[in-house]
Structure formats: C-alpha cells, structure tokens
Amino acid sequence: MKTLTIEQLQANYERLLELINKTFSGDRRDKLLKLYEDFADRLIDAPASGKEHYHYAIPGGYILHILHVVEFSEKIHNIWKESGAYSDNYTLEELLFAALHHDFGKLGDDKNPYYIPNESEWHRINQGSIYDFCKDLEFMDVPLRSIYILQKYGITISSTEMLGIMLSDGLYDDSNKSYLITFRKENKPKTNVPYIIHQADFMACQIENNEWQHRTGIFAEIDENGQEEKPKNKGTKKDKSMLKKDEPQLSKKQKDIASVFSNAGKESQISEDLFKDLFKTIKND
Ligand SMILES: [Fe+2]
Numbered sequence: 686m687k688t689l690t691i692e693q694l695q696a697n698y699e700r701l702l703e704l705i706n707k708t709f710s711g712d713r714r715d716k717l718l719k720l721y722e723d724f725a726d727r728l729i730d731a732p733a734s735g736k737e738h739y740h741y742a743i744p745g746g747y748i749l750h751i752l753h754v755v756e757f758s759e760k761i762h763n764i765w766k767e768s769g770a771y772s773d774n775y776t777l778e779e780l781l782f783a784a785l786h787h788d789f790g791k792l793g794d795d796k797n798p799y800y801i802p803n804e805s806e807w808h809r810i811n812q813g814s815i816y817d818f819c820k821d822l823e824f825m826d827v828p829l830r831s832i833y834i835l836q837k838y839g840i841t842i843s844s845t846e847m848l849g850i851m852l853s854d855g856l857y858d859d860s861n862k863s864y865l866i867t868f869r870k871e872n873k874p875k876t877n878v879p880y881i882i883h884q885a886d887f888m889a890c891q892i893e894n895n896e897w898q899h900r901t902g903i904f905a906e907i908d909e910n911g912q913e914e915k916p917k918n919k920g921t922k923k924d925k926s927m928l929k930k931d932e933p934q935l936s937k938k939q940k941d942i943a944s945v946f947s948n949a950g951k952e953s954q955i956s957e958d959l960f961k962d963l964f965k966t967i968k969n970d
Pocket residue numbers: 750754787788886
C-alpha cells in the first residue's frame with residue numbers, strides 16, 4: 686500500500702493551497718484560505734475512504750484524491766467541449782470549486798472528524814476497515830456536510846457549484862435520482878457540471894483502486910542503492926509490470942508500515958505496534 690512521508694503530506698497540502706490561490710480571488714479566496722487553515726491538521730492526514738479496497742484509505746489519501754478529481758474534471762471538461770458539449774453556461778471556477786469541495790464533508794465538521802483510526806484489529810485484517818466513523822459526528826450525507834461547512838465559513842456558492850457537489854456520486858446515491866432520472870425536461874440539471882464531476886470522481890476512484898490492487902501482495906523492496914529488489918511475495922508477471930518505476934524510496938519504518946497495509950492478514954506483532962504508533966500520532970494531532 687502506498688505510504689506518504691511527512692514531507693510528501695505537507696507538499697500535497699501546499700499544492701492544494703496553491704490551487705485555491707490560483708483559482709479564486711477576493712473575499713471568497715480569503716474565506717477559503719481561512720477554512721483550509723482551520724482544517725489543516727485534518728486535511729493533511731485524512732484518508733479518501735475508510736476501507737483499503739475502496740480508494741486511498743491511507744493518511745493523506747483525501748488530498749491525493751481531490752487533486753485527481755480537480756485534474757480529471759478539467760480534462761473531462763475539455764474532452765466534452767471539444768466533442769460538442771455545451772459548456773458556455775458555467776465557468777471553470779465553478780467546475781473546480783465543485784471538484785475541490787465534493788468530498789469536503791469527509792473531513793467532518795468543526796467539532797468532530799468523519800474518519801477515525803479503527804482500533805479493531807479484526808476489522809482491519811478481515812474487512813480492510815482501516816478507519817471507522819466518528820460516532821459523535823452529526824449524521825449527514827457527505828455532500829451535504831460539505832455545503833454545511835462552506836456556509837459556516839460564509840462562503841457563498843452558485844447553484845451550479847451546489848449541484849456539482851450534491852450530485853457527485855451520480856446514481857450511486859439513490860437520493861440523486863430525482864435530479865438525474867426525471868421525466869420533466871425543466872428538472873434536468875441545466876449545466877453539465879454534475880455529470881463531469883461525477884465522471885471525474887468515478888475515474889479517480891477507479892484509478893486509485895487499481896493502484897491498490899496492483900500493489901497488494903507485490904510491494905517491491907528498495908535496496909540500499911535505491912534499486913527495486915525482486916518482490917518476495919507472489920505476483921503475476923502482469924502485476925509486476927504495473928509497478929511504477931518512480932516509487933518513492935522508503936525508510937525501514939515506512940516499509941514496515943506499508944507491509945501492514947498490504948499484508949494485513951500476515952502482520953507481525955512488530956508491525957502491528959508500528960501501525961498503532963502511526964495512528965496514535967494521528968489521533969493526538
Ligand atoms: Fe470523491
């Protein structure tokens with residue numbers, strides 16, 4: 686499983702801030718920067734999902750996922766536009782705002798986080814439930830909590846941005862049916878933003894899941910010279926060819942932690958202790 690160094694976590698957070706600075710201006714940018722500053726600790730460590738077989742259930746996974754969705758939204762917008770889709774009734778700022786905040790509710794609210802480290806070894810090993818849900822958090826769908834937090838910070842949003850956030854799960858969320866399956870032509874979303882955000886989110890989740898699949902059980906060791914050693918675990922020829930050549934070099938401790946994620950069923954007591962250490966650090970933040 687992919688693990689990020691403290692430096693990489695910090696660098697990804699800086700990339701997110703850079704994106705906010707570049708995309709927005711004036712009062713809205715100031716309020717967004719305040720929001721991102723207040724949520725900084727949670728933002729940096731948050732996973733994109735709670736289960737390892739979903740997508741990026743790792744510290745720092747949230748920002749990686751958001752950066753993917755922003756990048757893919759822009760690419761998909763360009764493909765749609767070049768292919769003849771009508772794109773004059775929304776701005777790139779609206780599209781990127783929705784991409785940036787479609788999952789903000791996964792950070793929890795101003796009092797409680799959404800994801801907390803799962804203390805049950807059984808669930809981590811047998812169900813891949815790396816994270817649990819915080820029971821003190823007011824129940825709300827993730828997109829609704831995103832909008833709740835934005836309004837709490839006085840950040841105004843357009844109806845296009847709101848629908849982009851609300852409908853990001855497409856028809857995977859039954860509550861979106863009345864917007865996406867409608868027999869009244871006037872009820873159909875007026876812009877393509879909800880469709881583009883959903884497509885970008887879906888694509889990001891699949892790619893992130895593919896990455897996990899290809900790494901599982903074939904995590905390459907890096908020797909002292911930074912060269913990949915022959916993987917000790919089983920893996921098909923096809924699996925091994927999917928390993929990225931630019932895999933970051935990891936310290937022994939990081940490799941131990943990574944092996945806990947990728948070989949959860951065989952984890953040793955030593956690596957289990959490392960796992961607990963890792964989450965103790967996150968919990969104390
Ligand atoms: Fe997402």
